Every structure is written in structure tokens, then in C-alpha cells.
Amino acid sequence: MNPAIEQIITLRKEGKLDEAIALANKLVAGEPNSPIAHYQCAWCHDAAGLEREAVPYYEKAIELGLAPEDDLAGALLGLGSTYRTLGLYEQAAATLAKGRQQFPQDRSFPVFLSMAYYNLGRHHEAMTLLLQNLAETSIDPTISAYRRAIVHYAEDLDKTW
Incomplete structure (x- = not known):
């Protein structure tokens, strides 16, 4: 280096x-x-x-x-997050979505993307990303026990039975 x-x-x-x-x-x-x-x-x-x-x-x-x-992943995450903190929510979402697509194994992208979606008023998408990420990564036994249900409900939080 x-x-x-x-x-x-x-x-x-x-x-x-x-x-x-x-x-x-x-x-x-x-x-x-x-x-x-x-x-x-x-x-x-x-x-x-x-x-x-x-x-x-x-x-x-x-x-x-x-x-x-x-560190392309770090640059995309840094830029997307910075756009969001500056109120440039569309640019933030586009940059973070690009990072998520290029680095699907990097769990920080959906979390930061959910924040940008929240700022854009895209609350359903924001919650879906957060809940899926939580369910798929949590080691907490009380979350893990309900992993399948959380992932299922995250797909459509407005659905009732």
C-alpha cells in the first residue's frame, strides 16, 4: 500500500x-x-x-x-449516506441501490437504503428492507424463533387475514 x-x-x-x-x-x-x-x-x-x-x-x-x-463498496456506501445527510434523498437511494446490487452480501446497504426510502416517504419499502435484514441476520433467539414469520410479514405489512 x-x-x-x-x-x-x-x-x-x-x-x-x-x-x-x-x-x-x-x-x-x-x-x-x-x-x-x-x-x-x-x-x-x-x-x-x-x-x-x-x-x-x-x-x-x-x-x-x-x-x-x-473499497468501492465503502465509497458507494459513504456517498449514498452522505447524500442522505445532505437531503439529497433521490441520489442517496440510487447510489445505495447500486451498491446493494453490486455487493448483495454487504448488509449495510439495505439498512442505509431503508433510511433513504424513509426520507422519500417510501415507508413500506423501508420497513420491508429493515425487517428482512433483521430476520436474516439476527442471532437473538427471540428474533430467530420468528424468522420465517417476520420475513413473510415483511413482504406485505398491510395484508390481513
């Missing part, structure tokens, strides 16, 4: 976000066609609560072809 990226990650993990951002900005300036540099820069801005500043770096990282092995 690039030593500068290792240092950025270390600084971010240590909470030294101003230093991480400065180094990430320098890396992007020196390697403007590096999707990994843009992704790391986005992540640093996002972690610092600078969501608006993070968006173009996420977008550029994805546009430049950030590979799955280079």
Missing part, C-alpha cells in the same frame, strides 16, 4: 482529521487520477463532518474506476 495512504488511514483512525485531510488533499493534488486518493480524501472529509466537501471526492473516486478490492 502507498505509504501516504497508510499515513492518512492512521491519522484518521487517531482522530487527527485536520492532518489527515491536509495529507489527503496533497495526495489528490499529486495523483489526480488516483481513485484511491480521492476515496481516502472523501473519507477524511466525511469523518470530519465535512459532508459537502466529501461528495466530489467520492464521486470522482467512483468515476475514476475505484475497484471493489480498493
